[in-house]
Amino acid sequence: MHLNKNAFALITGASSGIGQATAEGLAALGKNLIIVARRKDRLEELHQRLEKEHGITVKTYSLDVSDLRAVETFYQDIAGLKIDMLINNAGLSRGKESFEDYNFSDWEEMIDVNIKGFLKIAQLAIPFLKATKGHIVNLSSTAGLEAYEGGNVYGGTKSFVQMISKSLRIDLITTGIRVTDIAPGMVNTEFSSVRFRGDKARSEAVYKGYEELSADDIADNIVYCVTRPPHVNIESLVVYPTAQASPRIFHKK
Ligand code: 8X3
Numbered sequence: 322m323h324l325n326k327n328a329f330a331l332i333t334g335a336s337s338g339i340g341q342a343t344a345e346g347l348a349a350l351g352k353n354l355i356i357v358a359r360r361k362d363r364l365e366e367l368h369q370r371l372e373k374e375h376g377i378t379v380k381t382y383s384l385d386v387s388d389l390r391a392v393e394t395f396y397q398d399i400a401g402l403k404i405d406m407l408i409n410n411a412g413l414s415r416g417k418e419s420f421e422d423y424n425f426s427d428w429e430e431m432i433d434v435n436i437k438g439f440l441k442i443a444q445l446a447i448p449f450l451k452a453t454k455g456h457i458v459n460l461s462s463t464a465g466l467e468a469y470e471g472g473n474v475y476g477g478t479k480s481f482v483q484m485i486s487k488s489l490r491i492d493l494i495t496t497g498i499r500v501t502d503i504a505p506g507m508v509n510t511e512f513s514s515v516r517f518r519g520d521k522a523r524s525e526a527v528y529k530g531y532e533e534l535s536a537d538d539i540a541d542n543i544v545y546c547v548t549r550p551p552h553v554n555i556e557s558l559v560v561y562p563t564a565q566a567s568p569r570i571f572h573k574k
Contacts, residue, residue: 322548324350328403328453329378330547331355333386333442334411336363338510339460342540343408344371350544353378355399358411359385386411386438387430396445405453406547407446409439410460412478414516417471428474435478440485447498454497456547459486463506463559469568475516479504483557490556499554501546506561506568508534530573531564 330347334340336358344356348371358364361383368379380402384395412435415427443457450457464472465479486502493500513524539560546555564572 322350323550324352324548325405325453326351326353328405328455329353329355329380330406330408331357331404331446331449332408332410333357333384334460336360336367338512339505339508339536339539339543340408340410341367342536343410343543346537346540346544347406347547348375348377348379350548351375351377352406355380355382355402355404357382357384357386357395359383386442387433389437389441392438392441392445402449403453404446404449405455407443407450407455407457408460408543409442409446409457411438411442412460412482414464414475414512415518417475417516419471420473423473431474431478435475436481439482443485443489447493447496450498451496454551456499456501457486457489458501458503458543458546459483459489461486461502461504463504463561463568466504466559467568472568486557490554497551499551501555502557503539503543503546504557504559505534505539506559506565508536508539510536531571532562533565534560534562 330352332340332344335344335356344354348354356364364381368381372379382395384391386392415430459482461482462479464476465483468476483502486500489500509528513527517523542558542560
């Protein structure tokens with residue numbers, strides 16, 4: 322297992338779900354962390370707990386990645402820190418309507434976070450990662466590989482993430498920076514309650530009748546990718562629950 326304990330892993334969307342589980346997984350290996358999310362209280366709780374449990378250094382930063390000026394300020398504030406991993410995880414889905422019925426502002430919110438925020442976070446991380454020959458892990462989705470009803474723009478933003486992962490592999494080829502794209506299928510996180518704006522029945526139904534993935538399952542894959550030797554780059558992983566064969570095909574009991 323290869324891991325530099327003197328450098329930080331920067332994780333966006335770290336206050337819950339896959340981001341938090343990845344923070345926990347890396348902390349358990351002794352990795353120092355910069356955890357970023359909008360919800361300050363949850364970050365603070367995680368910060369205290371991980372430092373105490375694992376004796377690592379954790380820095381927290383409350384940030385909405387779609388606020389591009391705030392992202393610039395964030396990177397200015399952390400200038401000088403040694404960072405060798407970016408887990409570019411912040412992202413969301415809003416709504417699941419047919420194209421013609423979609424609320425345009427829901428599309429804009431997804432584009433602002435999943436595309437513009439994602440790009441800004443990635444671009445400004447590169448000077449840090451060049452200095453350490455670091456690793457970028459982008460979180461896309463199986464929704465970026467195949468279309469489904471109402472997935473339209475969400476799926477488009479995730480195809481975008483996959484294309485940028487491939488482009489980064491090409492544009493950064495001389496730098497030693499690795500780039501990995503992780504495309505999860507159904508993972509039980511706050512994803513569905515955010516998508517359905519707190520509609521409990523609708524969001525719980527998404528994970529009923531089969532064994533879905535947990536955030537820990539995906540974090541386990543991320544930790545695997547970032548602890549390979551420096552000459553090994555896992556370009557992409559597509560990870561489904563066993564009972565899901567594609568975004569639309571499930572074996573439910
Ligand atoms: C989450 C999986 O199929 O709900 O990205 O879009 S899906």
